[in-house]
Amino acid sequence: MMARPVPSAPGERKIMDRFDNIPETALDWHRAGKGAALATVVETWGSAPRRVGAQLAIGGDGRIEGSVSGGCVEGAVIVEALEALEEGQARLLEFGVSDEDAFAVGLACGGTIRVLVEPVGKVLPEEMLAELVAARAGRQALAYEVNTETGRRALRRDGHAERMRMDRSGFEPDGRTFVAIHNPPLRLIAVGAVHIAQALVPMARIAGYDPVIIDPRDAFASAARFPGEQIVTDWPDEAVAQLGLDARTALVLLTHDPKIDDPALEAALRADVFYIGALGSTRTQAKRVDRMQAAGFTADQIARIHGPIGLDIGAAGPAEIAVAILAQMTAVLRGKA
Structure with missing residues (x-):
């Protein structure tokens, strides 16, 4: 669907x-x-x-x-x-x-x-x-x-x-x-209907983004958790292929699950999205880099991934992490990264 x-x-x-x-x-x-x-x-x-x-x-x-x-x-x-x-x-x-x-x-x-x-x-x-x-x-x-x-x-x-x-x-x-x-409207594609996405999506809307949430897990991708939002319950590779990825799109990966995150990540690395961010620790990012190298991506392509995601502002809790992510998206968009 x-x-x-x-x-x-x-x-x-x-x-x-x-x-x-x-x-x-x-x-x-x-x-x-x-x-x-x-x-x-x-x-x-x-x-x-x-x-x-x-x-x-x-x-x-x-x-x-x-x-x-x-x-x-x-x-x-x-x-x-x-x-x-x-x-x-x-x-x-x-x-x-x-x-x-x-x-x-x-x-x-x-x-x-x-x-x-x-x-x-x-x-x-x-x-x-x-x-x-x-x-x-x-x-x-x-x-x-x-x-x-x-x-x-x-x-x-x-x-x-x-x-x-x-x-x-x-x-x-x-x-x-x-x-x-x-310009086309800015678009945020959030892979993972998790607690951070619940804070990030309304913040991004205020900042002028048109958010889309992708998560094949019905327990997460529910109307009760994201009232009024556009939710896609396909697997991420199918979803991003139909949504399209362009230079006005930011992709954030929030599930911690390579089975869900990686297909969307690979699509984004092949596309012209202006921002790619991935949740996880430095160790998680290192493993992600290894997987992308094994998949045949170059060092320059992999360097586009912002991981751990967000500016280092000492964020604690979903709302502050969302602030850090949105701030980093803005910095990259405006050439201040």
Whole structure:
């Protein structure tokens, strides 16, 4: 049996609902004949409410989805977007957020933001937006480039490696070309529905990961232990083959049982996952290394395994171990390992 999403009342939760669907929403509204514009934060100064790359979809009927400022300037952006839709032209807006407005959305002080408004179809080609949406659905990383002076737009699958790794949208040094990074959602695959996973999974979700738990043992992989989570009860090698492993995936091995851990580990060593961590002592790790050497993996491949798993913070107990694991995942992802 493959992925068994555990339902949350009422009904089952869709995994992608946990992440922004702003480009998808704008495309749907445009194709439905309502008209749509995309507003994107392209630059910030001071204590801006949203980070660069944050988006708001505005429908021709005035409906909205997403946010560019947490509520500080949305009203003005909506008005500008509706006018831009009528004119069929992009707009580059600049707003100063007062200290009072910033405080209302939880910030200590105000700042300044620039927002690019692009009507779909008339400025942002429907075909380009559809290609972006398809890439997001297929977990393919893309960079959307727009020259704010010439209006040239392009999608790039290559280049911008540092921006991709850091999830950092922004202007290029020329000050004219804005690059919006569209990475697939981060994904955590936890092999072993153990007590550490019970602490790690909700922490990872808060940090922006889409968790999946793999464990063929029904006593461990139960809805009662992981309410609302996606659980896979196949053997790990079959599970990871169907889930897929990519550069936005972290794999953690938590069972202490080579029969369960090793098939997933071998698959990860052959793939481009950004993080591999394995629970166990230094002695356990040494035995794991011996098994991987016997399986034909190179020293460089085996060196990708973080074992014992997690940063050495003196963790005691499942929750603290989970903190150490998530901290190490973050360090590796952001190039700080």
